[in-house]
Amino acid sequence: MTEAQEQKQSRLAALRSALEQGSLRHGHRLINSLHPAEIASLIESLPPARREIVWEFVDPEVEGDVLIELNEEVRAELIGGMDAEELIAATEGMEVDDLADLIGDLPETLNERVLHSMDAQDRERLSAILQFEQDSAGGLMNLDAVTVRADVTLEVVLRYLRMRGELPARTDQLFVVNRNDKYRGALDITRLLTEDPEKTVGEVMDSGVEGIPPETPAREVAKLFEDRDLVSAAVVTSDGRLLGRITIDDVVDVIREEADHSVMSMAGLGEDEDMFAGVLTSARRRAIWLSVNLATAFLAANVVGLFEATIEKVVALAVLMPIVASMGGIAGSQTLVLIIRGIALGQVEQANARWLLIREISVGLLNGIAVASMVGIAAGIWFETWTLGAIIFAALMINLVAAALAGVGVPLILKRLGIDPALAGGVVLTTVTDTVGFASLLGLGTLFLT
Amino acid sequence: MTEAQEQKQSRLAALRSALEQGSLRHGHRLINSLHPAEIASLIESLPPARREIVWEFVDPEVEGDVLIELNEEVRAELIGGMDAEELIAATEGMEVDDLADLIGDLPETLNERVLHSMDAQDRERLSAILQFEQDSAGGLMNLDAVTVRADVTLEVVLRYLRMRGELPARTDQLFVVNRNDKYRGALDITRLLTEDPEKTVGEVMDSGVEGIPPETPAREVAKLFEDRDLVSAAVVTSDGRLLGRITIDDVVDVIREEADHSVMSMAGLGEDEDMFAGVLTSARRRAIWLSVNLATAFLAANVVGLFEATIEKVVALAVLMPIVASMGGIAGSQTLVLIIRGIALGQVEQANARWLLIREISVGLLNGIAVASMVGIAAGIWFETWTLGAIIFAALMINLVAAALAGVGVPLILKRLGIDPALAGGVVLTTVTDTVGFASLLGLGTLFLT
Structure with missing residues (x-):
């Protein structure tokens, strides 16, 4: 870090603790010595109650640029607290492409007034950009080409x-x-x-x-x-x-x-997730993800439920359940992450999917032999029965191959269904590895131990 | 996509399938119509045996630029197949900062010769860059400032x-x-x-x-x-x-x-992980991660082992185990990902950690009440005992709070210990949620059901 940067860091720390205590001197000067993106980052890192305080200090002419740099939630929060005059002042002097991003977040009633406050050329430019999706080339462009x-x-x-x-x-x-x-x-x-x-x-x-x-x-x-x-x-x-x-x-x-x-x-979170959002808002949003996962957890529990009689006779199987499930999950998510990235980079497609599948299954088998032997021997010693050791060996081998299959297959199938593999891949994968893991361990146990 | 891009995509697809079949016409022209980064991406998306074929077609004067864009593994693989003359030819005309990145990957014996082939000024420049870490400003810089x-x-x-x-x-x-x-x-x-x-x-x-x-x-x-x-x-x-x-x-x-x-x-993978690396190489590398996770899985199994007598009497507890563990893991990793990102953005620090902790625990409690009630009622109906329902309710509440604590605490502690939270955070977190989950479910079961 440069000295100047270090100084800034320590001033920022001082500012944060001053905000914590509610006392604030030199706030205005310090805050406005920062670039808009830096002010935005500072605001995001504060609890909601403190954000307003910092926002009050921001110079009106950079307010628009700071708003653009904030994540959507925090932006909406600050916009909600501004009156019409302030908002219109903030939009003045913004680049047209930035304004196009902001305008969707303004209250409906204001759009008209903001448009009115612009000159004819800028207004025309703005509407040219607004025709396009925000996350397209047209939405990204600026109209200042010479x-x-x-x-x-x-x-x-x-x-x-x-x-x-x-x-x-x-x-x-x-x-x-x-x-x-x-x-x-x-x-x-x-x-x-x-x-x-x-x-x-x-x-x-x-x-x-x-x-x-x-x-x-x-x-x-x-x-x-x-x-x-x-x-x-x-x-x-x-x-x-x-x-x-x-x-x-x-x-x-x-x-x-x-x-x-x-x-x-x-992790089932939006990229705009505000670290300091209200507890209720966050809880509600995350509850959706928890519920989805709850459904898959019940599915896994159901599989276990099928084998109650077996577990009653061989409790050791219940002890080993977490090992089979978690190793399958870990191995599967390694493959999954690799394939999701490959898809994002445009390097994975139908043509080479089969090749990848064979490769991942081979890796799974190889590591299966290593890991499953260790677990098998450990379990054999622990519970003093080699049959149990052999069963967990087999269950792990089966689950690691299932993990490789799911790791390659799930993201490709999700993508074809138009579902974001990064979002849903993990849930589907662990559903597969949990159920396959429990079913093979308890199924083999039922066959050979009861 | 532009028409030209679409055409290119279809030509690329044709090239890939031609490579699959071993026949190849117009390869040279097609490959060299791509930019170096695009050639690199094409090479990475091919199985090792095909890479050599594409590499043969690449014009010598862009070979250096393609090498730089490749991930380290693939780069080393291609360099290994080139003779000294080819390598020296490839380094000619490269920007000095790129050459500095490449030179560490060349065989020792060649460095001397590459240095020799440069003019005095470039040689001096190169050694100026090589003084600095590759991932520092000095390593990133070029010496062509006017x-x-x-x-x-x-x-x-x-x-x-x-x-x-x-x-x-x-x-x-x-x-x-x-x-x-x-x-x-x-x-x-x-x-x-x-x-x-x-x-x-x-x-x-x-x-x-x-x-x-x-x-x-x-x-x-x-x-x-x-x-x-x-x-x-x-x-x-x-x-x-x-x-x-x-x-x-x-x-x-x-x-x-x-x-x-x-x-x-x-997922315990390096960012340079080659999707098409040899099975043995990949298996060995991933085995490390599996072993780390195996240790934590055994820890969880051990906790379950303490309660064998309880499970023998109340098999339903074994059925519900996966639910408590997985919900804790999911809720915890949501908090974990949020905090890891906050740390990376410089928005989380000691000053606001306590605030975040309270917030995450509140979110955990709120969602706990929602999720745990559902699970409690479902379990009560399933196993026809409200005591069991109450026990899983309590165990889930305990585990969701533990998940919030670990989600905030683990990355902060790892960071202070100088360990990358993104790498180790997930393992440590699931160790916490698995053991706390099993211990609370089976512990409460022992107290109230046996």
Whole structure:
């Protein structure tokens, strides 16, 4: 950390504890020395009651940018506490693409007034963005692309830019269009600085840079930026018209949200889950997930229930139940996570699924032999019966193969059904490994021990 | 998807199936129409035997860039199959920061020869980068920063750039240094295009842009880029010397790797896990994780073993065991994931941990009442005894509170011990919820049912 950063950290800590105690000096100065994303993160890390205090200190002109950086829940909470004038003031000076994201969260009655407070050009731009899904290329784009014609010289472009004044942030290229606004290619602005000014734009531009259609899903846009190391890219309609441009800062947010989504959804949480949301809200939301899991737990209990008579005779089986179930669950989720990631990266598809399945089953069998032998011997010694050792060996082998099958098959099937494998994969998988594990252990026990 | 992309997808699918069948036409042209990152992704999605075939088709001049994009395992595999001449040819034309990442993976004997094949300046640059950890600002930086002095006019800078010719990729700013190479600030290149050329660099530059110290961990660099929407940033030593610059493309890779890491490590997998690695390699690696979990499963089984006599009398307890354990595990991992993410975002710390703990326990209690009542009633009806219903109700309540405690406490304690909570959190948590769940259910059963 730089000294300046360290200082900031310690000032932040001081601020947090001052907030805890309700006393607050220099709050305004400290908070407004932070970048909007940093203010947003600070607000998110505070209990709801403290958030209002910090929010009061935020300068009106950055309020809009902070709102955009907040997660949806906290944003809605703060917006709820603002009056119309404040909200309209906050939207002033925001980039149009950010405003498009925010406007859906404003009270209906305000939308009209916000639109009214904008100039005609911005209003038109905003409605152009609002046509598209928020998580598509069209929703991500900004309308501040600087365009030039192919037939002018660089000299003319240089003069035009100087006249025009300040360029939009993260302008690394100008977009070349013809007189009908059809996209022709991109001109890297560094070329303006290094190429002969007598040359025309057409001679210097890169016409091989394809535009992104506005309907492209945000995650595909992110992949394109990642794979091609882009800083900005043109959004172009199917009939070749340049609509706007996407910049890397918005793509980075997409990547981060996507990553959050996959971690959080594995635990049945939304990626916008507010750590400090009210107890009731959180409890209600998580209860849904618990109920889904409860159903699968009952299914597993039901399987055990079928073998009550066996357990009564051989209690050792009940003792070993958790081992068979949990090893199957662990092995299965390793395969599951690997396959879910492969699907997300576009590396797993029907063509190689069979190959993967054989591989995962082989891994399962190999580890099965190692783990199951250990458990079998341990159980044999513990309960002084080698039959029991052999039974748990067999049950574990069966469950580890089932785990490999489910680990590969479940996400592929869920995906085909249009269900997010990251969200539902774990529940379905453990249902399989629990029931197969209990059924094989207790079933074999019934056959050979009673 | 654009038409061009769709075409590419279908060509890729054709290529994959051609590879499956061993026949391959137009392979060379198709493969080399892809970007290096796309070639890398294609190679990763193929079984090892097919990878060599694709690799043979890759143009020598992009081989280095493809190697860098591959995950470590696959990279090592391909490097192992290349001879010295090929490897040296592949390193030519690579960016120095990429080369620094690659060189550690080359055979020792080759390093010397690669260094020899470079010119003196590049060699010096390479060793400057190699001083730093790969996942620090110093390891991420490139040495192609273009520097200018504060006292010259923009006119002079413009002439210098034109003379210099092509600028390094993703040059959005020049860095201003004094005659001792001390960093003074940054000059956005768009300012060169829009400001009066008579002005000096000193008048136009932004001196408020702090440099990043080379020791800064990569994840903090990523946070800085995200929060401040940067495209590039200067790396500056503690005594103010400009070392190089970091560009957004490398930061995006850091963000992606970090995200991968948190998902994969929850399942005890490395983020570089190769989906198609040999069965033996994978089995060995995963066996470690299975063994760790086996130890905790035995611990849980041991707890059950203490109550054999009880289970023998009340077999219904064995039937209900999976429900108590799994509900505790699910509720606990929801809290765990939330807290781990909070820690990663820097939003959870000692100051607000107590607040969070109280909140999570409250959520646990509320959901406990809902879930435990349902289970209690269901169990009461199923086994026709309300005492059993009351016992599982109580056991679930106890376990859900334990889950909340462990969900908040475990990651904080692991972090303080210097252990990655994402890696070990899940195992420790389920150990807690399994043992507490079994102990409370069977303990209460012993007290009231026998």
